[in-house]
Each structure stands twice: as C-alpha cells, then as structure tokens.
Amino acid sequence: MQYFDYAASCPLDEEAAKAYVKASAEFYGNASSLHDIGDKARQLLEHCRGEFAQLLWAPKDGIYFTSGGSEGNFLAIQALLSASPKEGKHIVTGMAEHSSVANTMKLLKKSGYDITFLPLQPDGKINLSEFQSALRDDTVLVSIQHGNPEIGTIQPIKEMAALCRHNGILVHSDCVQTFGKADMSTISPMVDSLTISGHKFYGPKGIGVTYINPSLTWKPFYPGTTHESGFRPGTVNVPAVAAMSVAAKRAVEQQRIQAEHFFHVREAFIQSLSPAESAFIIYNSDLPSTVGMRLKGLEGQFVMLECNRRGFAISTGSACSAHLQTPSKTMTAMGITGKEAKEFIRISFGRETTEEDVIQLGETLVKIANQY
Structure with a gap:
C-alpha cells in the first residue's frame, strides 16, 4: 500500500521514536512531583518548552503542551475569550475551519455569541476586504486557520491580525497544517494564540503545542487545574513532548529541502494526469505537499475506495470529518455544492514519497477516470 495521506497523519520519525523510548525509561517521573525524579522530568519538559519557543518564535512562558490540535484549538479559543480586553459577543471565523474550531463555534453560539462565518474565494482564500467589513465594534475574537487542510491554501493571517490589533480584537490561528512547512516567524508575533500537532510533522499522536500571548490574563477553562499553569488538566506526557521536540526540530531544519521535494513530486503527479487532463479539476495550493482535486462525475469516496x-x-x-460522508467544507466554502462538492479528493505527500510513487498514482487515477 502506497501512502498519500500525510496531511492526515505522518509515521513517527525514527529519532523521535528513540527519544520517546529513552524519555519513557529515564524520565518517567511526574513532572509535577516535588521529588528529584519528578524534577528530572520537569527539567526535560522545560527544556523542550524552550526549544518550541525558539521554533515558534514565541516567548517560552506562552508555550503549553496539549493532547493535539483539536484540544489546543478549543482551549485557546476559550482562553482568549476569557482574556478579551473589551466587551462583546461577536466572533469572526472561516467556513472551512477544522471541525475542532467549527464545533467550538457551534457551542459558543448556544452560549449567546454571534458568529460570522466567512466564505472562501475561488482561489481558496478569504477576501481581505470582506474580512475587514465583517469586523464590528463588538467583535472580540477572530479564529482563522493558517493553512487549509484540504487544498493547502494559506490565509493572509499577518494582514488580518494587523486589522484586528488596530481594533482591539484577539486572534487565534490553527497552524496544524503549516508548522514545519511554512515560515512561522511572521505569524507568531502577530497572533494571540496558535496551535500545532505533533503527528503532522512526524511526531507522536496525542501531543501538541498551544501558544498563548503571555501578556494576556486568561482564566483556566477547567477550574482548579494545576498542570501546564492551569491551561489543561492531566499529567503531561513528557516522553511524547520529547519525541515531538525532536521531530519538530528536524521538520524546521529540513523545511526548505522538503519544500523543493514536494514541488518536484507535485509537478510529476500533475503531469501524470495529462492523458485524462479534462477529467480533473486541481485547486490552487500554497503548500506543495497538498493537492486538492476533483474527478468529474465521480464521488470522492468512490475514488478513494x-x-x-x-x-x-x-x-x-x-x-476528523472522514466518516460523516458530507461534502468537503472547503468546497462548500468556495461555493461548490451538491454532487460536485462530493467529488473532492485529497492527495498529500511526505518525505518518503518518490516521483515513481506519484506517477503510479496518477496513472491509476487516469485508469479510474477512463473506466468510469
């Protein structure tokens, strides 16, 4: 089986796996315990916190370890709402946000918040003028994903955040799809919170990082929580943090080389579709590792199977929405509905993907197109 779903999850990096085993065996204490064994685990945890501060271009005291992107998005949004410098009940977000954000917005709507969901343009991006027009005097929060998980477009977070800062609005950005693939140095200083998830860059599953601007005074969502300075309950998974740190450093160090690799295999893949070119629609992407596309007339689930x-x-x-059998949120946000929206499929590449692999996949898709 050849794997083309790296945007969903990556295999564990070999060095990260070694770090996990070593930390499990040698740093097994609870990092919150006051004895020496617990302190040894705490020192490793704080070392990793410092490494992520450097990788994210963010202050160390704003780095919190979570169970991944979904929990991080939920807790970050709750933290920012508790820290808003002004009164209001209006939030602006995108129509194509990850389910962890979309479902949080549904919950907040039940709590009395007014939510504005912005559509995507045909190029997969939110219109800046439309974004600016959506901001109101009672807007307290904006939550916009940095990179789209289905087609790979990157939103103009820096420009959006500048508009928000001018209006006293806090900004959260889901950066799960872009860490290790896009430059974070211009994003972190502009937003008030962001999230990343370990298994998207060859770290373990069930571990992630959330950054919250340390200048904000936020309230814990879970009362009485002591772990991670009250950000989340539960003993911190120190071995997973250590492994994620190893994977994160490698992802950032190899970012430029991997981008060139992804550009190369993407072009080879698209070229391999040329015998049935008219049967495919391929969407714009800023992340060359992700190809969002449709095979005309065939449901995406059928093509996947x-x-x-x-x-x-x-x-x-x-x-996170694969079993719902609903149209792609990105397609819907771009105004593509009905049967056409259900034609969507996603191809995503990883370090191990070769030119031969993508050509074989392309030839297979051409055969499917010709057969059906």
Whole structure:
C-alpha cells in the first residue's frame, strides 16, 4: 500500500521514536512531583518548552503542551475569550475551519455569541476586504486557520491580525497544517494564540503545542487545574513532548529541502494526469505537499475506495470529518455544492514519497477516470 495521506497523519520519525523510548525509561517521573525524579522530568519538559519557543518564535512562558490540535484549538479559543480586553459577543471565523474550531463555534453560539462565518474565494482564500467589513465594534475574537487542510491554501493571517490589533480584537490561528512547512516567524508575533500537532510533522499522536500571548490574563477553562499553569488538566506526557521536540526540530531544519521535494513530486503527479487532463479539476495550493482535486462525475469516496483497492491510500478531506460522508467544507466554502462538492479528493505527500510513487498514482487515477 502506497501512502498519500500525510496531511492526515505522518509515521513517527525514527529519532523521535528513540527519544520517546529513552524519555519513557529515564524520565518517567511526574513532572509535577516535588521529588528529584519528578524534577528530572520537569527539567526535560522545560527544556523542550524552550526549544518550541525558539521554533515558534514565541516567548517560552506562552508555550503549553496539549493532547493535539483539536484540544489546543478549543482551549485557546476559550482562553482568549476569557482574556478579551473589551466587551462583546461577536466572533469572526472561516467556513472551512477544522471541525475542532467549527464545533467550538457551534457551542459558543448556544452560549449567546454571534458568529460570522466567512466564505472562501475561488482561489481558496478569504477576501481581505470582506474580512475587514465583517469586523464590528463588538467583535472580540477572530479564529482563522493558517493553512487549509484540504487544498493547502494559506490565509493572509499577518494582514488580518494587523486589522484586528488596530481594533482591539484577539486572534487565534490553527497552524496544524503549516508548522514545519511554512515560515512561522511572521505569524507568531502577530497572533494571540496558535496551535500545532505533533503527528503532522512526524511526531507522536496525542501531543501538541498551544501558544498563548503571555501578556494576556486568561482564566483556566477547567477550574482548579494545576498542570501546564492551569491551561489543561492531566499529567503531561513528557516522553511524547520529547519525541515531538525532536521531530519538530528536524521538520524546521529540513523545511526548505522538503519544500523543493514536494514541488518536484507535485509537478510529476500533475503531469501524470495529462492523458485524462479534462477529467480533473486541481485547486490552487500554497503548500506543495497538498493537492486538492476533483474527478468529474465521480464521488470522492468512490475514488478513494477504488484507489485503496488498487494499493493507494488517499483521502476525501480532513480526517476528523472522514466518516460523516458530507461534502468537503472547503468546497462548500468556495461555493461548490451538491454532487460536485462530493467529488473532492485529497492527495498529500511526505518525505518518503518518490516521483515513481506519484506517477503510479496518477496513472491509476487516469485508469479510474477512463473506466468510469
């Protein structure tokens, strides 16, 4: 089986796996315990916190370890709402946000918040003028993902954040798809919170990082929580943090080389579709590792299952919505509805993806197109 679903999850990096085993065996104490064994684990945890501060271009005292992107998004949004410098009940977000953000917005709406959901333009990006027009005097929060998980477009977070800062509005950005693939140095200083998830850059599953601007005074969502300065309950998974740190450093160090690799295999993949070029629609992407596309007239789930039967693992969009059998949120946000929205499939590349691999996948998709 050839794997083309790296946007959903990556295999664990070999060096990260070694770090996990070593930390599990040698730093097994609870980092909150006051004895020496616990302190040893705490020192490793704080060392990793400092490393992520450097990788994210953010202050160390704003770094919190979580169970991943979904929990991080939920807790970051709650933290910012508790720290808002002004009164208001209006939030601006995107129509194509990850389910962890979309579902949080549904919950907040039940609590009395007014939510504005912004659509995407045909190029997969939010219109800046429309974004600016959506901001109101009672807007207290904006939550916009940095990178789209289905087609790979990157939103103009820096420009959006500048508009928000001018109006006293706090900004959260889901950076799960972009850490290790895009420059974070211009994003972190502009937003009030962001999230990343370890398994998206070859770290372990069930571990992530949330950054909260340390100048904000936020309230814990779970009363009485002591772990991670009250940000979340539960003993910190120190071995997973250590492994994630190793994977994160490697991802950042290899970012430029990997981008060139992804550009190369993406071009080879698109070229391999040329025998049936008119059957495919390929969407704009700023992340060359992600290809969002449609095969005209065929449901994405059918194409995915046909590819799986022939030895290729692809997806129909975000893994957190894969079993819902609903149209792609990105397609809907771009104004593509009905049967066409359900045609969507996603191909995503990783370090191990070769030119030969993508050509074989392309040839398989062409055969499916010609057959059906």
